[in-house]
Amino acid sequence: xxxxxxxxxxxxxxxxxxxxxxxxxxxxxxxxxxxxxxxxxxxxxxxxxxxxxxxxxxxxxxxxxxxxxxxxxxxxxxxxxxxxxxxxxxxxxxxxxxxxxxxxxxxxxxxxxxxxxxxxxxxxxxxxxxxxxxxxxxxxxxxxxxxxxxxxxxxxxxxxxxxxxxxxxxxxxxxxxxxxxxxxxxxxxxxxxxxxxxxxxxxxxxxxxxxxxxxxxxxxxxxxxxxxxxxxxxxxxxxxxxxxxxxxxxxxxxxxxxxxxxxxxxxxxxxxxxxxxxxxxxxxxxxxxxxxxxxxxxxxxxxxxxxxxxxxxxxxxxxxxxxxxxxxxxxxxxxxxxxxxxxxxxxxxxxxxxxxxxxxxxxxxxxxxxxxxxxxxxxxxxxxxxxxxxxxxxxxxxxxxxxxxxxxxxxxxxxxxxxxxxxxxxxxxxxxxxxxxxxxxxxxxxxxxxxxxxxxxxxxxxxxxxxxxxxxxxxxxxxxxxxxxxxxxxxxxxxxxxxxxxxxxxxxxxxxxxxxxxxxxxxxxxxxxxxxxxxxxxxxxxxxxxxxxxxxxxxxxxxxxxxxxxxxxxxxxxxxxxxxxxxxxxxxxxxxxxxxxxxxxxxxxxxxxxxxxxxxxxxxxxxxxxxxxxxxxxxxxxxxxxxxxxxxxxxxxxxxxxxxxxxxxxxxxxxxxxxxxxxxxxxxxxxxxxxxxxxxxxxxxxxxxxxxxxxxxxxxxxxxxxxxxxxxxxxxxxxxxxxxxxxxxxxxxxxxxxxxxxxxxxxxxxxxxxxxxxxxxxxxxxxxxxxxxxxxxxxxxxxxxxxxxxxxxxxxxxxxxxxxxxxxxxxxxxxxxxxxxxxxxxxxxxxxxxxxxxxxxxxxxxxxxxxxxxxxxxxxxxxxxxxxxxxxxxxxxxxxxxxxxxxxxxxxxxxxxxxxxxxxxxxxxxxxxxxxxxxxxxxxxxxxxxxxxxxxxxxx
Numbered sequence: 001x002x003x004x005x006x007x008x009x010x011x012x013x014x015x016x017x018x019x020x021x022x023x024x025x026x027x028x029x030x031x032x033x034x035x036x037x038x039x040x041x042x043x044x045x046x047x048x049x050x051x052x053x054x055x056x057x058x059x060x061x062x063x064x065x066x067x068x069x070x071x072x073x074x075x076x077x078x079x080x081x082x083x084x085x086x087x088x089x090x091x092x093x094x095x096x097x098x099x100x101x102x103x104x105x106x107x108x109x110x111x112x113x114x115x116x117x118x119x120x121x122x123x124x125x126x127x128x129x130x131x132x133x134x135x136x137x138x139x140x141x142x143x144x145x146x147x148x149x150x151x152x153x154x155x156x157x158x159x160x161x162x163x164x165x166x167x168x169x170x171x172x173x174x175x176x177x178x179x180x181x182x183x184x185x186x187x188x189x190x191x192x193x194x195x196x197x198x199x200x201x202x203x204x205x206x207x208x209x210x211x212x213x214x215x216x217x218x219x220x221x222x223x224x225x226x227x228x229x230x231x232x233x234x235x236x237x238x239x240x241x242x243x244x245x246x247x248x249x250x251x252x253x254x255x256x257x258x259x260x261x262x263x264x265x266x267x268x269x270x271x272x273x274x275x276x277x278x279x280x281x282x283x284x285x286x287x288x289x290x291x292x293x294x295x296x297x298x299x300x301x302x303x304x305x306x307x308x309x310x311x312x313x314x315x316x317x318x319x320x321x322x323x324x325x326x327x328x329x330x331x332x333x334x335x336x337x338x339x340x341x342x343x344x345x346x347x348x349x350x351x352x353x354x355x356x357x358x359x360x361x362x363x364x365x366x367x368x369x370x371x372x373x374x375x376x377x378x379x380x381x382x383x384x385x386x387x388x389x390x391x392x393x394x395x396x397x398x399x400x401x402x403x404x405x406x407x408x409x410x411x412x413x414x415x416x417x418x419x420x421x422x423x424x425x426x427x428x429x430x431x432x433x434x435x436x437x438x439x440x441x442x443x444x445x446x447x448x449x450x451x452x453x454x455x456x457x458x459x460x461x462x463x464x465x466x467x468x469x470x471x472x473x474x475x476x477x478x479x480x481x482x483x484x485x486x487x488x489x490x491x492x493x494x495x496x497x498x499x500x501x502x503x504x505x506x507x508x509x510x511x512x513x514x515x516x517x518x519x520x521x522x523x524x525x526x527x528x529x530x531x532x533x534x535x536x537x538x539x540x541x542x543x544x545x546x547x548x549x550x551x552x553x554x555x556x557x558x559x560x561x562x563x564x565x566x567x568x569x570x571x572x573x574x575x576x577x578x579x580x581x582x583x584x585x586x587x588x589x590x591x592x593x594x595x596x597x598x599x600x601x602x603x604x605x606x607x608x609x610x611x612x613x614x615x616x617x618x619x620x621x622x623x624x625x626x627x628x629x630x631x632x633x634x635x636x637x638x639x640x641x642x643x644x645x646x647x648x649x650x651x652x653x654x655x656x657x658x659x660x661x662x663x664x665x666x667x668x669x670x671x672x673x674x675x676x677x678x679x680x681x682x683x684x685x686x687x688x689x690x691x692x693x694x695x696x697x698x699x700x701x702x703x704x705x706x707x708x709x710x711x712x713x714x715x716x717x718x719x720x721x722x723x724x725x726x727x728x729x730x731x732x733x734x735x736x737x738x739x740x741x742x743x744x745x746x747x748x749x750x751x752x753x754x755x756x757x758x759x760x761x762x763x764x765x766x767x768x769x770x771x772x773x774x775x776x777x778x779x780x781x782x783x784x785x786x787x788x789x790x791x792x793x794x795x796x797x798x799x800x801x802x803x804x805x806x807x808x809x810x811x812x813x814x815x816x817x818x819x820x821x822x823x824x825x826x827x828x829x830x831x832x833x834x835x836x837x838x839x840x841x842x843x844x845x846x847x848x849x850x851x852x853x854x855x856x857x858x859x860x861x862x863x864x865x866x867x868x869x870x871x872x873x874x875x876x877x878x879x880x881x882x883x884x885x886x887x888x889x890x891x892x893x894x895x896x897x898x899x900x901x902x903x904x905x906x907x908x909x910x911x912x913x914x915x916x917x918x919x920x921x922x923x924x925x926x927x928x929x930x931x932x933x934x935x936x937x938x939x940x941x942x943x944x945x946x947x948x949x950x951x952x953x954x955x956x
Contacts, residue, residue, distance in 0.1 A: 006032040006041060010048045019062060026057075026068035033075040042079050051076060055086055058095040063105060070099075070111035077118040084123060092119075093130065097137035109146060110187035113194045116143075120197035127198040131206050140198065143191050144211050150183045151219035152265055185237060192217075192240050196247060204251040208260070215260040217245050218269030225272040228279065238276060242283040249290045258291055258300050274305035278313070285335040289342055298347030303339065307348070308355040310336035315360050317367070324367050325374050333364065333378055337385040345390050352391065358399060361385065365408050373556075376563040379412060383570035387577045394581050401578065401587040409571055413596040416564050417605055421595050421634075423641060425602060425657065431650065565608060568600070572612045579619050588620065589629030598638055601660045603653040614660065621667035627677045628684060630668070631699035632692065637736040639664045640702045640743075644923055668703040678709055685717035697722045698740035705747045714744070715954055724947045728939060735927050741946065742926065745917035748953045752918045753911040757850065757885040764850040764885070767843065771855065774835040784812060785823040792831045793823070796838050804841040807870040833862035840875060847877040850885060857887050861899045868905050880907055888915045890925040894932040901938060913945045 009028035017025060029050075032041040045051060054076070057069045073092070076082040086092040096112050103109070116139065120127050134140055183191075195213055207213045220241045224234040249257045261269040277284050284306060292301050313319050313332055320326035339345065340352060361382050386392060386400060575593075578585055588594075597617055600609045620626055630636060642661030645654035671677040684696055697719045704710065714720040723744070726737055757764075776783055782798040802809040810816070811824070826834070836859055845851060853860060860883060867876035888896070893912050900909040916929060933942060 007044065010045060010050050013050050013053050014048070019065070022057075023064060023068065026065065026072065029054075030068055030072050030075075033072055038075060039079070042076050042082065045072075045076065046079075046082055046085075051082060051086060052090050055090040055092055055095060058099060063103075063108070066099065066103070067107050067111065070108060070115065074111055074114045074118060077115050077122070080122040083119050087119065087123070087126065087129075093133065093137055093139070097139050097142075100139060100142040106182060106184050106187050109142075109183065110190050113143065113187065113190035116194045117190065117197040120194075124200060127200055128202045130198065131203045134206075140207070140211050143194055144213060144216050146183060147188065147191050147195075148216045148219060148265070150188055151216065151223045185234065188237060189240060192237075192244055196244050199247060199251060201251065204248065208248060208252050208256055212260060214245060214248055214257050215264050217241050217248075218261040218264035219266045221245075221269045221272040221276070222264060222266040225275050229275060235279065239280050239283070242276065242280055242287065246283055246287050246290065249287060253290060253294055255294050255296055258295060262300075270300070270302055271305075274302055274309050277306060277309040281310070281332055281335045285339055289339060292342060292344040295344060301344075303345055303348040304351035304355070307336060307339060307352045307357070310339075311355045311357055311360050314364070315356065324364065324378070325372075327374070330374060330378055330381075333381055337381050340391045341385055341388040343390050349391055349393075349396075353396065357391075358396075358403065362403060362405075362408065365412070373559060373563060376415075376560070376567055380563065380567050380570050383409075383412075383567065383574055387570070387574040389577075397578065397581060398585065401585050406587050406590045406593055409575065410590060410593040410596060412567065412571060413593070416568055416608060417596050417599040421592060423595075423599060423602060423638060424604070425641070425644070425646065431652065561607065565610070568608055569610065569612060572597075572610070572616050576612075576616045576619065579616065579623065584623060584625040586625070586629060589626060589633065591633035591635065594620070594630075594633065594635045595638055598635070598642075601642065601657060603657070606653070606656075614663065617664055618667050621664050622671060624671050624675050624677060624680070627668065627671050628680055628696070631681070631703075632695040634736065636665075636668065636699040636702045637739060640739070641923075646922075665703055672704045672709065673706055678712070681713055682717050685713065685719055685722075690722075693719075693722045694726050697726070698737045701740050701744035701747055707748060710744070710747055711954055715951075720947070720950060720954070724943050727946065728943050735923070738927060738930050739923065742917050745914075745950065745953075748950065749956065750914055750918050750949065750953050752920065753884050753915050754888050754919065764852045766852045766854070767840075769836065769839055769853060769855060771832055771835050771839065771859070774839055783822075786826045786829075786834060787823055788826055788829055788831055788834070790831070794831055794834050794838070801838070801841070805870060805872060807872070829866065830859075830862060832856075832859050833866060836860075836863050837866050837870075840879075845875060845878045847874045847881075849878075851878055851882050852886050853879070853882050857883070857892055857895060860887070861896070861903075864907060865903050865905060868907070876907075884908060884911055888912070888919065890919065890921045890929040893919075893929050894936060897933060897942075898936050898938070901941060909945065910949060913942070913949055917946075917949075 005028055009025045009032070012021075012025050013029065029045070033045065035041065045054075054069050054072055057065060060066060060069075073086070077086065092115075096115065099108060100112055116130075130137060130139055195207070199207065220237065224238050224241075228234055228238055245257075245261070258270075273284050273288060288301050288303060288306055292303065295301050310332055314329065314336065317323040317329070320329045323329070340357070345352070364378055364382055386405070392400065575588065575597075578588055594617075597613060599605060600613050621630070639661055642657040643665075645651070645658050647654045649655045649658060668677075672681070681696060681700065685693055688696070697714075700713055700719060701710070714723070723737075723741065727741070776795045776797055780797045780800075783795050784798040784801070786794045786796065788794065798812055802812050836855060840853075840863070860879060864876060864879045864883070867873075867879060883896070888908075888911065893916050896908050897912040900907055900912065916926070916933065919926075921929070
């Protein structure tokens with residue numbers, strides 16, 4: 001229609017017209033206000049003063065004129081100015097109330113309901129005005145009664161009004177119009193929309209208590225739920241009704257809502273919630289959770305039935321197009337878990353657990369093992385649910401433990417730290433930024449765990465965030481306490497940013513009244529996915545700055561990392577729940593689970609490590625009931641390995657590892673030295689079988705250095721015999737057992753043989769000896785030749801040799817036949833060794849001094865044998881001291897020990913064993929050294945030497 005036609009129609013409306021002419025004018029005006037230039041045409045209508053004429057036309061008795069006028073008013077009332085003027089100046093509400101009282105036609109009622117909704121859209125106070133004037137208007141009563149009659153199918157019954165006035169049917173009403181009195185679904189949707197628009201904080205109480213709106217809505221649920229189950233029809237009506245019930249229950253969260261839903265004219269509407277889970281699981285969950293807080297008996301809300309429906313759907317992955325990877329599966333899981341984590345679920349706990357809740361949750365954890373975002377999110381939700389105290393008490397948690405939850409948690413940690421149980425502590429040097437943090441530690445490479453306690457820098461776990469599901473303003477991450485962690489997926493709040501399902505509607509009724517308006521779906525706020533605070537936040541921020549958000553792969557990596565942190569947070573807190581159970585569950589003594597938790601403190605996992613993990617491991621370590629179990633696993637030895645730092649404490653990674661290892665071991669030390677741990681270990685050493693003893697004994701030195709306790713456990717209780725017996729076995733040469741022996745040696749005071757050199761002030765005399773330059777002096781008067789086994793001859797000064805050695809003096813000038821010979825045969829002597837001996841005799845060596853002789857070890861050892869054979873005691877002591885201070889190394893210990901045994905001198909035999917135990921070397925070199933020692937074939941001799949050495953210092 002051209003603008004001229006529209007303006008002409010407006011001008012004609014101001015004049016008196018007959019019925020047919022008026023219908024044409026109204027039709028042209030409606031086309032104008034519903035066209036693309038709606039706002040401009042409504043403005044023209046208002047400026048020309050036509051609004052009052054359209055309102056007054058509502059007094060006409062003609063059905064078609066009323067429809068046109070109401071349709072035009074529906075568009076006009078979308079503008080604030082028109083809406084306010086129509087109500088305030090032209091008394092539109094009185095006209096609408098009159099029409100509702102005297103006209104039951106579907107089209108008229110539908111358009112009136114739209115107008116009321118549009119008026120409330122632009123004037124919130126209007127809803128309060130309608131409530132205040134309801135005694136005269138009866139608008140809300142007509143809306144509610146229309147819905148109630150539609151729900152109960154009482155459409156043909158004569159309608160009554162509060163003032164007992166009988167309805168007067170206009171003379172213009174025809175038989176065809178009477179057939180239109182049956183309410184259509186579109187009109188019903190507009191009536192529901194009007195009830196929603198009329199709702200605010202001031203009107204909610206009269207609408208519920210006086211008008212019984214919720215009871216009528218419950219009747220609608222009862223009527224349409226069976227139809228939807230059988231034919232899948234009336235879906236939008238049910239969704240809108242559910243949303244409206246939720247909005248009313250949120251505004252007026254009292255038992256009145258539950259009572260009205262239980263006592264509708266058609267029965268108990270609460271029973272429909274279970275059946276409507278598939279239709280709109282989010283709203284069903286919201287309604288049940290909101291009303292659950294005000295229920296008075298466990299039968300008020302069918303939580304068990306609703307949960308059972310969720311469980312049945314989730315149990316079968318074929319219910320979803322993409323199986324467990326389907327987004328709908330994750331949504332259903334979130335809704336179920338949110339319900340069963342609420343405090344009021346306690347009354348329905350047993351019935352919910354009978355619906356195979358635990359097997360269903362376990363199946364999700366077992367199936368969702370792929371490293372993708374959807375799987376990790378599902379894992380987070382399930383783990384968060386398992387630690388809920390409302391659905392799982394200690395009895396149910398025992399069932400979780402018996403069904404293998406610990407193994408499942410261990411498998412989940414595989415995706416975070418990997419399945420390998422070995423610890424790789426290699427890392428690059430990173431200078432510490434805070435030099436004061438670890439200044440109490442000494443800077444040595446091979447640090448031995450001290451017993452003295454250190455201050456604990458780790459804080460207690462974060463306080464739990466309290467959800468307020470039924471509050472519009474208090475939910476969401478922004479309302480968390482300042483010290484609380486970001487809300488994880490396990491704590492999703494579904495009550496933020498509510499939007500209605502019936503906002504998107506057509507403001508004007510078409511001629512086909514049966515069509516329903518399009519509805520918008522509710523969008524779920526999945527909650528924040530912020531990273532958890534941890535002590536490596538600076539490193540984390542540094543990595544975040546380097547990530548290029550423009551690259552999808554890096555964005556995905558950051559998202560996966562954030563989700564893994566949340567999953568770890570939930571796993572750690574679930575373990576904490578188990579640890580705090582009484583009696584203490586022993587299933588947590590899982591070596592794989594505990595070691596994977598320890599791996600989080602490796603430098604490679606610095607972005608995942610949190611204070612919560614530290615606190616949980618501390619809690620396990622300080623629980624006396626866990627002590628024996630922990631000692632039988634690799635937990636103690638692995639924790640002790642954190643003390644072997646590679647770069648010193650000036651490296652931040654090394655300092656953090658050292659700090660963590662000390663923090664955990666100190667808890668075990670307290671249990672032994674101040675608690676009942678010593679008695680428990682002693683009891684096991686007396687009563688347990690050999691396999692248990694062999695697991696316990698190696699762990700003892702790592703967690704106490706109290707010599708009295710060590711004496712009691714190793715000597716009185718026989719722990720030393722077990723350790724030596726374990727050493728003799730082929731299976732006993734594990735690295736942990738070697739480390740245990742070495743730590744025990746340090747604990748009881750065995751000194752490093754090389755360290756005695758420092759007691760002399762570190763001074764020594766360097767002897768510049770070159771065996772190749774050996775020769776007899778030219779002015780030598782008497783020369784004696786020594787013929788060796790290999791046929792070579794070594795010459796020496798006969799006089800000088802007899803002066804330096806009593807042995808050679810008697811040999812060369814005594815009663816032996818060699819005294820008359822110039823060539824003497826010496827057996828079992830090498831040329832190099834003899835030359836070195838002769839050269840050493842040229843020095844006036846003092847046994848009180850330390851001499852460094854730079855020759856091959858084998859030659860030096862041969863010379864020591866010669867000095868012992870030729871009774872050169874002072875020289876023997878000098879050479880032995882030189883070997884002890886300068887030749888005792890991890891690579892030479894097997895050679896020296898073998899030489900000591902095979903030469904039958906036993907020189908340096910004990911010193912070799914002592915150095916093997918407490919010498920300064922890294923762990924790998926020590927393990928290789930012991931392996932080479934055992935390959936010599938002297939296992940029994942080594943074991944005996946170890947036993948005697950340890951026993952001597954125990955008694956010292």
